[in-house]
Amino acid sequence: MMCILTMIILTILAFFIGLIVFVICGKETDVYDSISKLAWYKLIIKLVYKLVKCRKQGNLYLDKSLVYIADTNTNFTLALSVRNHKVTVNGLRIDKDHLAKYKALCRYNPNDGEVPLCYAETLFMKPLIALITSSKFALSPIGLIHIRQNIKQWIPLQEYMKAKFTLELSVKQYRQNERGIEVDINLRTMVGSTCVWEGTMTLLSRAKQGKSRGRPERRNHDKEIIYRFDDDFEVPASCGVDYAKLTGDWNPHHLYRWSAWLLGYQKPIAHGMWTLSRAIAKLQERFEITLDGRYEVSCAFKRPLFMPGSAVMKFDDGSMISEYSDCNVLVEEKGTSIPHLTATIKSL
Known part of the structure; x- marks a missing residue:
């Protein structure tokens, strides 16, 4: 009996070891015929492998076989543009x-x-994980912080509810400063050759000598802006898990008190894109406006918004x-008066 049990255990172990080796050593793909081709188990295995392989934050792990172009941007000690790191997913439709x-959330x-305006970004989570876990991505996935977001809605997506979309992600530039390494990732939602929605996500890989998460001083960068309106909104405790279920963004610091504590936070923090989208929803509700044309949103994420909690939204007309x-x-x-995010919205 023990011999049979041992054989079963060894067979299971051999299967999982073989699966891990197959995923890690298999040929990387840049183009996927459908979102279903991005299996979660493969993404998780590659993520864990990348975490082990690239353990340090704020370091560039450059593959010499890849092509990078040095940039002369004087605001950074190093700026590298990337030519050949792109992931494409075809045949995606919006699920009603x-x-x-x-x-509702x-x-x-x-x-x-x-x-x-922010909805299209929820479609990119699987391709984004494929992008940052590939051998071409030059940063560790550990501790990547979403610090800025730009969105351009060229054509409202509701005009293409029955169309098939192509999602395109590409790494645009790595930049080094005193805080660590920033990376710009471009997101594009295409219908045929037409770009209907575009976003640029800026992530930070913080260096050890970078600024700490200590309690910030009161804001002074918004003194020139006079906000005419303000409104409160609540952040429920379940917000992080609910948003993760919708988007696939299961970063532990967004989920539970214990998982956030493991990463150095006293309480879980709301997703930045949920906070931005919630603010836009309140703006539309307050003024009974539609945003069904060509619009641009530029956002900077400042400090964590803890859950459960409440925040104050201030805005223009x-x-x-x-x-x-x-x-x-x-x-x-x-x-x-400690800011969680600042944003501007304008027509294009």
């Missing part, structure tokens, strides 16, 4: 149930017929958004 759940009007007039948005901690 998924969209409805997203709008971020509190959009469920009957307005719109696809929110949203009904005045135009090509010549930005709407400024600030989300800050209630009672302390």
Whole structure:
């Protein structure tokens, strides 16, 4: 009996070891015929392998066989542009149930017929993991922090509810400064040869000598902006898990108190893109406006927004958004004026 049990255990171990070797040593793919080709078990195995292989934050792990172009940007000690790191996923459609759940979580009007400005980014999580776990990606996945986001909606996605999309991700540039290494990742949602939605995600791999997560001073960078309106909004404790279920962003610091504590946070923190989308939803609700044209959103993520919690949103007159007039948005901690994010929205 013990012999049979031992054989079963050894067979199972051999299967999993073989699977891991197959995934790690298999040929990397840059183009996927469908999102289903990006299997979670493969992405997780590659993620764990990359975490072990590239253990240090704030370091560039450059493959000499890849082509990089040195940049002369004087604001950084080193800037490298990338030519050949891209992931493409074909044949994706918008799921109406998924969209409805997203709008409910971020509190959009469920009957307005719109696809929110930030929604398209929820489609990119699997391809993004494939991008950062590939051998071409020059940073460790450990501790990557989402610090900035730019979104350009060229054509409203609701016009293509029955169309098949192609998702394109590409690494644009690595930049080194006193905080560590920044990387820009371009996201594009295509219908045929037409780009309908575009985003640039900036991530930071913090160096050891970078600035700490100590308690920040009161903000002073917004003194020139006079916000005419303000509103409160609550952040429920379940927000992180609910958003993770929708997007696939299961970073532990967004989930539970114990998982956030393991990463140095007292409580779990809300996803930055949820906070931005929730703020836009409140803006649209306050002024009863639609954002179904060509718009650009530029956002900087500042400090964590803890869950459960509450925040204050301050903003300009949203009904005045135009090509010549930005709407400024600030989300800050209630009672302390510590900013969670700042953003501008304008028509293109």
